Amino acid sequence: MSIHDERDEEMERERPLLCGRSADELLDQVAAGRGHVRDEHQQGCVHCQAALGEYGRLWAPMADLAAEEVVAPEGRFDQVLRRLRGALSEPDYAVLPGPDGLTRIAARVVVVTARRSAQSVPGVRVALSRTLSGDDEPGGDVVAGVAGASTAVEITLAADYGEDLNALADRVRATVADRIREITGLSTTELTVVIDDVLQ
Amino acid sequence: MSPGRTGLDSAADDWLIAKAKEGTPDAYEELVRRHRDRIYRIALRMVGNPHDAEDVAQDVVLTLWTALTGFSGDSMFTTWLYRIVVNRCLNLITRRRQHEPLEDPSLATAPGADMQAVARGKARAALDAVTALPPDLRAAVVLVDVEQMRYAEVATILNVSEATVRGRLARGRRTLLGTLREWT
Structure with missing residues (x-):
């Protein structure tokens, strides 16, 4: 009878393989x-080889579980973050006139777009952004005129240490505006x- | 060299925490964005079903916002965060046991049948086996064997000694092996 028929876990723990090796250590x-x-x-022990083979077979689903990619569903996280945002500020909107009506774009969209695109620039470690209203009033609308909608954005970031910061700022400006x-x-x-910090 | 943009980056975390404490809500949002997959993943593997995992994740995001001002920076942010996640899961598991003596219906499907489903069967069967473990053993197994964290970090997260983590892990693994053996 192999140790694998053993159902009493405590006994299994106490009992080493016939060669003297600990079953727990092999499982480890x-x-x-x-x-x-x-x-x-x-390499030369049939008891260890059998046990390692058996444990490997039984443990395979655990390895699959560990390797499984899990992505958090967007909905609930966004919901709770919206609640927090709602408690902190009023939404701003840009207005884009079109032939059949107006398109309203929340300043939030600009902020998120700016942040994500800034973070995609090599040399930027982490970035934040906010929109600036045309008249500098906090909470004012993003300005959108008939000659073309426009926005002003401020990016605050931490860069990787050692970067040429002026060149980095230019790259960020070009990437984000595009x-x-x-x-x-x-x-x-x-x-x-605004380059706020450099991180090692 | 900078860590991966979506991977763990404690310097970037610290920067974002400082900004969030200064009152930049966007910083908090970015912090959550960086960690939400891991929050959800740990919760899913602790509680065993997406619905409860989302409840836990939502709860963690709200709790974290109010608790962040109390984060001293003595430990790594992720260690502190995962402790909150695990504790929320353990609370939920305890509540579920008190109020719902029957198992979650999603877990009631025969594990043997799951093993035969090629596409997702093995990982799902492992998840069922993990969520059948007693909560303290389950936390050790999820953090070490599934999330691949180091013993020392898991000991800090669970607020126990490293020897206790090793003991729980050994018991958890033996139990798991027994369950998986019965299902194959």
Whole structure:
């Protein structure tokens, strides 16, 4: 009878393999993904080889679980973040006139677009953004005129240490302005880049 | 060299926490965005079903917002965050046991049948086996064997010694192995 028929876990823990090796240590080895990395004893021991093979087979679903990619559903996170945002500020909107009516774009969209595109620039470690109203009034609307909708954005970021910061700021400005135009149709009249910190 | 943009980056976390404490809500949002998959994943593997995992995740995001001012920075942000996630899961599991003596219906499907479903069967069967473990063993197994965290970090998250983590892990693994053996 092999140890695998043993149903009493406590006994299994206490009882080593016939070769004297600890069953728990072998399981540890398999769970750490090192079941195939065998020491000199294990290479010549049928008991260890059988146990490692059996544990490897049984543990495979756990390895699958660990490797499984899990992405959080957007809905609930957005819902709770919206609640927090709602408690903190009033929404601002840009207004884009079109032939059949107005398109309203929340300042939030510009902020998120700016932040994400800034973060995509190599050398930017982490970035935040906010929209600036045309008349500098906090909470004012993003300005959108008939000659073309526009927005002003401020990006605050932490850069990777060692970057040429002026060149980085230029790259951020170019990337963010392009992306905002592409996604929202708004042109960026002013894009202030504040490099707040450098991170190792 | 900077860590991956979506991976763990404690310097970026600290920067965002400082900004959030200064009153920049966008900083908090970015912090959540960086960690939400891991929050949800740990919750899913602790509670075993998406609905409860989303409840836990939502609760964590709200709790974190109010608790952030109290974060001293003595430990890593992620350690502190995962402790909140695990504790919320353990609370939910305890409440569920008190109010719902029957198992969650989503877990009541025969694990043997799950094992035969090729596409998602093995991982799902493992998840069922993990969520059948007692909560303290389950937390150790989820954090070490599924989330691949180090013993020392798990000990800090669970607020126990490293020896206790190893003991719970050994018991949890033996139980898991027994369950998986019965299902195959």
